[in-house]
Structure formats: C-alpha cells, structure tokens
Amino acid sequence: MFHVVPPALPPRPPATDGAAVQAWLETVILQYYRQLYRYALTLTGHESDAADLTQQTAVKFARKYDDIREDGAIKSWLYTTLHREFLLLRRRERHAVEFQEIHLEPDPGYSSAQELRVDSRTAVETLAKMEEPHRSVLSLFYVEDLSYREISEILGVPAGTVMSRLSRAKDALRRLLQPAV
Amino acid sequence: MNQEQYHLLRAARPSGADEHEPAVVAARAAAAALPGMNEQLATEHALDVAMGSALHRAEPPPGFETAMLTAMRAARGAADPPAFLEKTVLGAVQIPTVSETSNVVPFRRRAWLGWGAAAAAALVAGSVHWWRTAAFSMHRLKRELAGVSKSGVQLSLMSMDPAAINGWMGYYKAPRAGPLPDKLAALPRKGCHLYQVDGHPVSLECFLLPGMRELHLFCTPAAALLDSPPEGALPGFCSVEGCTLATWTRGGAVALLFSRESAVVIGELLS
Structure with missing residues (x-):
C-alpha cells in the first residue's frame, strides 16, 4: 500500500527559544511539504504555481504557528491554509486552470523533470480537468489518504457533503480516465 | 444497502x-x-x-526544499530586501520576503477596495509598464548591485554542488554569461539566486575564496542594458562603492563580478 504513516512530530519547544523553534518548524514542514506540494500540483496543474503555494504555506506556518493550539491540528492547518491560498491565487489572478496549458516539464533542457512518469502526469492532468470541488476532495483523498472527516475539516464542508462529493468525483474521474483504464 | x-x-x-x-x-x-x-x-x-x-511519484522541483526553508527563515526575522528588487524567482517559485508576505493580509482585508484600486492601478500600471521593462543603464545596475553585494546577498539555493546550482539555474532559466573563466569556475560555490530588476532577470552565483570571502557574480541579458560591454571583449575593471567590479559579455549575457578583493586578485582569477 502506498500510504506511509509519518513519524510523530517532535514536541514544540518554548517560544522563547528562537533557535529551537526554528529547528522545530523546519522539522515539521520537512515532514509535510512533499504532500502539500502534490496537493497544490493537483489543484493548480502547474509545477511553478504548486511550488509557490507550498512555499507560501510554509512561510505562513513559520509566522503563525503559534495560532495552532494543538500540534495534532498542524497537518489540517497546513492543508487548509494551502487551499485558501489557492483560492486567493485563483481570485487574484483569475487563474482558471486550462488543461490545454498544463506544463509539467519545467524546461526541455533540464533532464530531471523527466522523472515525472507518464502515469503521474496523467493523474495530475486528469485531476486538473475536474471541477474545483471535485479536484480538491479527490486530491486530499489520494495524496494524503485522508478520511472524509479530515477532508471535511480542511475544506470546511459537512462530512456528508464530502462523502457524496467524493462519490460524484470518482464517477467523473472514471469517465475522464475511460480511455486509459 | x-x-x-x-x-x-x-x-x-x-x-x-x-x-x-x-x-x-x-x-x-x-x-x-x-x-x-x-x-x-x-x-x-x-x-x-x-x-x-x-x-x-510527483516530486517538488530541485532546490525547492532549500528555497522554502530560506523563505521560512526570512519570514522569521530577515530584513526587507532592497526596494528596487522585485519578487525574486522569475516566472516560477517566488520567494516571499517579509514585505511580500505581509501584503497578503491587507489584500484580504481591503478586498472591497479592489475594484476602485484596480481601475486606478490599471491607469498607473499602463503608463509605468513601459518604463519598468525598458532597458536600464549599466551605471545604474552597477550602483544597485554594489549595494546588494555589500549588504549581503540572499540565496534561494544554498549549495556547494555545481550540478545542483546548474540544475537550479537551468530550471528557473536564470541568465548566464557563457562559459566562465576556468579559475573562476573552479572555485567552490555557496549558492545562487534569481532577482528581477525592472522586469529583467538578474541571476546571482556566489563563489567562495579561501577564508569564506565571497565573490558575487551577477548576470543579466545584454538586451536588458542600454550600454552593455561589447560581446567577447576582455573583462573591464572599475571600483563601485568600495567594491571591485569586473564586467564582460559572453553569449548575449552581461556578467558583473563584485568582490572586496583587489583588481589584481580578480584579474588573476579571470585570466
């Protein structure tokens, strides 16, 4: 199974110990940034936007970590923040995802970008073709293996809505992938 | 069921x-x-x-982890960058600085001002756009970059690995001035960065001399300058605000090498 349970977060140091706080922040973000990036990638369909959103989320975490009262809520906070940043970005730039404009290769001359395999690209492109509510819910489901309750908390919609949305999103995904599966 | x-x-x-x-x-x-x-x-x-x-299987781009951690550190206490430097990484990852990230909240709070502000901004932006992306003078660029070099540079990627730096710069399409002189290319590196100045990309590679003395090599397309040095000519030397500066043009890009070393030391490196 692809899901890997992450190690427990280290305890949060006292706010007065600046160096220890910085090290803790970096440990936490290093644990989550890859999944955050993948979530952002499925939301935007663009590597550069995904990197931008992930970094903005990390920076917000560095500045506002104190607002998160319980360490158990950090993961949810990170995803919620990234999702909000995505909505802001889209509103700010009127950035509708156009699947004809998806560019997964950063630069033709740079070889490591080719590490994205075709099926990974297909997955991202297919999700990018979906309506935003379906895309978010499926991304969280697939990227983080989150439960519908956790997805409900992150997106701020009722759990029942998440379940029915997931169901419809899976139908839509299957239709989009029909030639490939 | x-x-x-x-x-x-x-x-x-x-x-x-x-x-x-x-x-x-x-x-x-x-x-x-x-x-x-x-x-x-x-x-x-x-x-x-x-x-x-x-x-x-989708992975973040190379150097992203370093850039992200650098941005986090900056958000927790680094000083604002010089005012003339715009968002740092051109057309790709934008490293938020303290001043940029702090703009997010006012934007939200004042969203209702958006339409009015947008109309005014469109008028101003339209008239300013040409000026901002127009070519600038070598004299001005030297002065601005000397200030950056003296006050300490910000690096998006901190790495001594030339392959990692080449990968990062290639990924972000950072301008580079042809093959570097051998002695300079052989120096250990500290990292790299990408600025945007008046709408033009300006890359930075930081090299290290013994004793952790830094050399800052900035590069920008020759087309961005009104008066770039002639292509292929030998490096020219001058002093700008206490820094030794060597400039040359290779492959359509202008290189500006700033250091605190004497022109003799830099001349030897570029020979």
Whole structure:
C-alpha cells in the first residue's frame, strides 16, 4: 500500500527559544511539504504555481504557528491554509486552470523533470480537468489518504457533503480516465 | 444497502485505515449481499490505489526544499530586501520576503477596495509598464548591485554542488554569461539566486575564496542594458562603492563580478 504513516512530530519547544523553534518548524514542514506540494500540483496543474503555494504555506506556518493550539491540528492547518491560498491565487489572478496549458516539464533542457512518469502526469492532468470541488476532495483523498472527516475539516464542508462529493468525483474521474483504464 | 453506506464505502481510504469502523464493517456486509457490488468496489479500489501511487511519484522541483526553508527563515526575522528588487524567482517559485508576505493580509482585508484600486492601478500600471521593462543603464545596475553585494546577498539555493546550482539555474532559466573563466569556475560555490530588476532577470552565483570571502557574480541579458560591454571583449575593471567590479559579455549575457578583493586578485582569477 502506498500510504506511509509519518513519524510523530517532535514536541514544540518554548517560544522563547528562537533557535529551537526554528529547528522545530523546519522539522515539521520537512515532514509535510512533499504532500502539500502534490496537493497544490493537483489543484493548480502547474509545477511553478504548486511550488509557490507550498512555499507560501510554509512561510505562513513559520509566522503563525503559534495560532495552532494543538500540534495534532498542524497537518489540517497546513492543508487548509494551502487551499485558501489557492483560492486567493485563483481570485487574484483569475487563474482558471486550462488543461490545454498544463506544463509539467519545467524546461526541455533540464533532464530531471523527466522523472515525472507518464502515469503521474496523467493523474495530475486528469485531476486538473475536474471541477474545483471535485479536484480538491479527490486530491486530499489520494495524496494524503485522508478520511472524509479530515477532508471535511480542511475544506470546511459537512462530512456528508464530502462523502457524496467524493462519490460524484470518482464517477467523473472514471469517465475522464475511460480511455486509459 | 442504502445510499449513505454506498457513499461511505466509496469514501473509505484506499490504505484500509477505515476498515475497522463499525459503520464501514456494516456497509461491507450490506454490499456483500448485493450481486456485483463487491466487484465494483474492488475495481474502484484498484483505481484509487493507482491514482494514489501515481500522485505520490510527483516530486517538488530541485532546490525547492532549500528555497522554502530560506523563505521560512526570512519570514522569521530577515530584513526587507532592497526596494528596487522585485519578487525574486522569475516566472516560477517566488520567494516571499517579509514585505511580500505581509501584503497578503491587507489584500484580504481591503478586498472591497479592489475594484476602485484596480481601475486606478490599471491607469498607473499602463503608463509605468513601459518604463519598468525598458532597458536600464549599466551605471545604474552597477550602483544597485554594489549595494546588494555589500549588504549581503540572499540565496534561494544554498549549495556547494555545481550540478545542483546548474540544475537550479537551468530550471528557473536564470541568465548566464557563457562559459566562465576556468579559475573562476573552479572555485567552490555557496549558492545562487534569481532577482528581477525592472522586469529583467538578474541571476546571482556566489563563489567562495579561501577564508569564506565571497565573490558575487551577477548576470543579466545584454538586451536588458542600454550600454552593455561589447560581446567577447576582455573583462573591464572599475571600483563601485568600495567594491571591485569586473564586467564582460559572453553569449548575449552581461556578467558583473563584485568582490572586496583587489583588481589584481580578480584579474588573476579571470585570466
């Protein structure tokens, strides 16, 4: 199974110990940034936007970590923040995802970008073709293996809505992938 | 099996983490009683696993981790960058600085001002756009970059690995001035960065001399300058605000090498 349970977060140091706080922040973000990036990638369909959103989320975490009262809520906070940043970005730039404009290769001359395999690209492109509510819910489901309750908390919609949305999103995904599966 | 149970099974995590929940167990039992339902769910589960595996193979771009951590550190106490420097990484990852990230909240709070401000901004932006992306003078660029070099540079990628730096700069399409002189190219590096000045990209590579003395090599397309040095000419030397500066043009890009070393030391490096 692809899901890997992450190690427990280290305890949060006292706010007065600046160096220890910085090290803790970096440990936490290093644990989550890859999944955050993948979530952002499925939301935007663009590597550069995904990197931008992930970094903005990390920076917000560095500045506002104190607002998160319980360490158990950090993961949810990170995803919620990234999702909000995505909505802001889209509103700010009127950035509708156009699947004809998806560019997964950063630069033709740079070889490591080719590490994205075709099926990974297909997955991202297919999700990018979906309506935003379906895309978010499926991304969280697939990227983080989150439960519908956790997805409900992150997106701020009722759990029942998440379940029915997931169901419809899976139908839509299957239709989009029909030639490939 | 009711619709809620059907939705519940479709929302059950592909990892199997929900399978012990009583509601899921009951729904599985109900599904088993319906002909063909288990097969349908098994097919869907296979697709779930395939999608999850595929998405897990997408990796952030090279150097992203360093850039992100640098931005986090900057957000927790670094000083604002010089005012003339715009967002740092051109057309790709934008490293938020203290001043940029602090702009997010006012934007939200004042969203209702958006339409009015947008109309005014469009007028101003239209008239300013040409000026901002117009070529600038070598004299001005030297002065501005000398200030950056003296006050300490910010690096998006901190690495001594030339391959990592080449990869990062290639990925972000950072301008580079042809092959570097051998002695300079052989120096250890500290990292790199990409600025945008008046709409033009300006890359930075930081080299290290013994004793951790830094050399800052900035590069920008020759087309960005009104008066770039002639292509292929030998490096020219001057002193700008206490820094030794060597400039040359190769491959359509202008190189500006700033240091605190004497012109003799730099001349030797470039020979």
